Amino acid sequence: MTPLLELRDVHAAYDAIEVLHGIDLAVDRGEVLAVLGPNGAGKTTLLRVVSGELVPTRGDLLVGGRRLNGAAMSDLARAGLCTIPEGRGVFPNLTVQENLWMMTHRGLSRRDVEEAAFGYFPRLQERQSQLAGTLSGGEQQMLAVARAVSTRPALLLLDELSMGLAPIIVGELFAAVGRLAAEGVAILVVEQFADAALALADHAVVIAQGRIAASGTPTEIKEALRSTYLGADTPA
């Protein structure tokens, strides 16, 4: 069976500086893949390639067996690729409702989106006519993740979901992601908060210096991490 997402020898560069030097990986349907690695290893670049924001300079990006190098981000999004970018993935000058309205691109009605989003994150309903920029960091990230839970994506790409958030919120967000995984959504999760990601993952890879340094089951990777990460101790 062809994997849902496959990267074959992907190289990517910012102008003349190459950041990814040949990445091979695959995500099957319903599988959760954790991508770990130190700062500057190329994790976010990898996600930018997959989401269509950055075109690989060499190698192929395949979704469902079809080569999609250079496809527009908006087309990939409509096709069912959902990317939650690093930082706060919301439109600060739009209200919560309008933000949700933007998530109707896969043929959903506004009501469907709102029901799904409010079902996962009831707090958003209380704030629905507030500007997203005035929400707390955690609430903004909930709103960002609402896109994943409401659009029923085929593949979800998560970039540093936990960044700058209180552990309790991180727990809540990962619970939502866990529910999606249980429902069979394939997920590629990039995280520095390794334990949370590994708890969720079926498979994990470690990227260092733009190359895949290790690949295996979460338990194997947990062992390998101590030698790969710059600091030996990862947060529990």
Add this chain to the structure above:
Amino acid sequence: MDTFLSLTVSGLATAAIYAVAASGLVLTYTTTGTFNFAHGAIGMISAFLYWQLRFDWGWPTPVALVAVLLVAGPLFGMGLERVVMRRLEGTSEITRLVVTIALLLGLLGLSVFIWDPGVGRPMRNFFAGNVVEVGGIRIPWHQFVALAVAAAVAVGLRILLYRTRSGVAMRASVDNRTLAALNGARPERSAMLAWAIGCSLAALSGILIAPTLTLSAIPLTLLIINAYGAAVFGRLKSLPMTFVGALVLGLLNDYAIGYLTELPDDLEPYFRGFVAAIPAILLFVVLLVMPASRLGGVTRSREISVKPGWGGSLGLAAAVVIGTAMITPLLRTSDLVSIGRVWGLAIIGVSMVPLIGLCGQLSLCQLTFAAWGAIAYAHLQWDNPLALGWAALVAGAVGALVALPALRLKGIYVALATAAFAVLCDRWLFQFPPFSIGSHEFDLFQNGTLEVVRPRLPGVDFSGPKAYFLFASIVFALALLAVVAVRRSTFGERLIAIKEGPAAVATCGIDVNAAKVAVFALSAAIAGVGGAVLSGAEPANNSTFDFVAGLPVLMVMVIGGVASVGSAIATGIFLGSPLMSRIFPGFERWQNILVGFSGVGLGKNPNGFTADLRRPSTLVKRDPVVLVGMLVALLALWGMRTAELFTNGPYVVASLAVLLAAPIVAGRRAATAAPVTEAEETREAVDAARLAGAVDGRLSAPPELLGLTAPFQDTDVAVLDEVIDLVEIHDGGRGDRVRI
């Protein structure tokens, strides 16, 4: 009471038109982040087009309206987005604003080119002659039309932006383009739609407002620009507040027109230009009341200012003076009349370098500063060159005054405030009849033309046309060196830092406000000297210095590279001399079109074309044989010209040919010459390696590890330099590498 009522009704109609214009502006700004300064010019040219279709060719009104509002306007907007705006991604807000100013200039030029301004083009109001009587006052139908149109626009925009997904997607694209695309939106399409609607609204306002005056390019454009004040009322965001602003503006405008004529005769002349200045005054007031902008974070842009060296700058200054001294004897007095403005304009151009180029404060009133300098200079009537110091002092004081509101503002608001100041001066203050404060009598433009005394020193007389031309070049050379000194000083570094990251500068304990006031005063002082020199070269009146006349100066500076002093010479020669019209007959008609539309191409190269000249000039400087050969050839040509072997035309062409040939020859020689500098070796190694595919033009190790686990190779430095655009520094000078 009847007067009041009918003025109120007509004021409401004026307000309605302003509202239509301003809402188009706000729409493009909120949905694309670009403040379209050309909005007024788009409205103007649409009004001309409508006149052409409706009145000249006699098309039925509805057909002509559809053609302009639903076909030409939207098409123009979409083309603009596709061809111009899309390429401006990643440039500063200032560059985008300048591009739209260029467009304004280009459209002005185009309209004059197509529709001869000498011909009268009356335009009738809609339903002209139809009047309704309500409660004793007569209201023409067209005022109802304006009100209805404004209401429809308000409702339509509200629905579009808040009740349709396309509208929400438009607003989302401004917040975060990438994220909008991740949501399946197509930001380019949103932007195109926004430009299409914006241009259509500009066209609509143009057609509505045109019948109030005869169809004429500049006044019509400025009239629509008035609406910018209303847009600022809504802080360029809120449409309801924009409508409130339009209401205030429209009512004030019509009340002023109605009541100012009733002023007593001795006061009336002082308010003659007042009505035209109302929008500018209102804009100024609104900007003053507006909450101060926060200091911005670090902006990343493709714009780079290279630090000029003393050697090159002194050489340039010497070349200016010596070149002028050599050319002047060859000129006839009649030539001097047409070429006299060169150095004055160049000084005004160079005044923009510290303020706009280094500090990033887009001032649109440099010519107004020049005007104050010229006025001060003319009034002093002192034949000592030091009188220029007085011009600098007065203009500098005016500059510091203008800086005060600008301190609180940033980006486009600085541009708008300075534009408002320029309009305020040239529409109102400079039109003042003589007046006296205390015992001193002021007569700003001395009933038309400034009488200037040319400077004289014991034994040296600069009052003749040739001597004055040389004098002006010396003043320019000094101004150029002064600006270079500023650029090289700590103050200059601070200015650049303020442009790039004001908040970071403030946290370093540097007083951003003091630096801004200082640079405004400095720049205005230099512009003031430029104005004084200009008014000595040719009779100056208030139209010499008006707002629109200042735009080409700014544009040529920006096209040349507003952070570089060299573009000032280009500005002077291009705008102040007949060089171009000698080479290309009929050039005057093309000038604004050319300047405008080349400014539009700025997105490709935001550093200007002088940046492209740096490489050829370095090539020549590094090759003594070519350098000497070039100078000898230039001297020989000059000798032959003085021996009257040929006339000025061939002389100019031959000299230009020598200047063009020198870098080409130097480049050839450098390519074949044996001694290659270390830096060039590195570059060649990189190029060769790239061709061979060995390092693929890339770093020898991942960037995060370079210098940590792997040593820096020469090729790495070359690659990094190329990436951050430091090629000039890398292989400039004596070929040694700059230490970091």
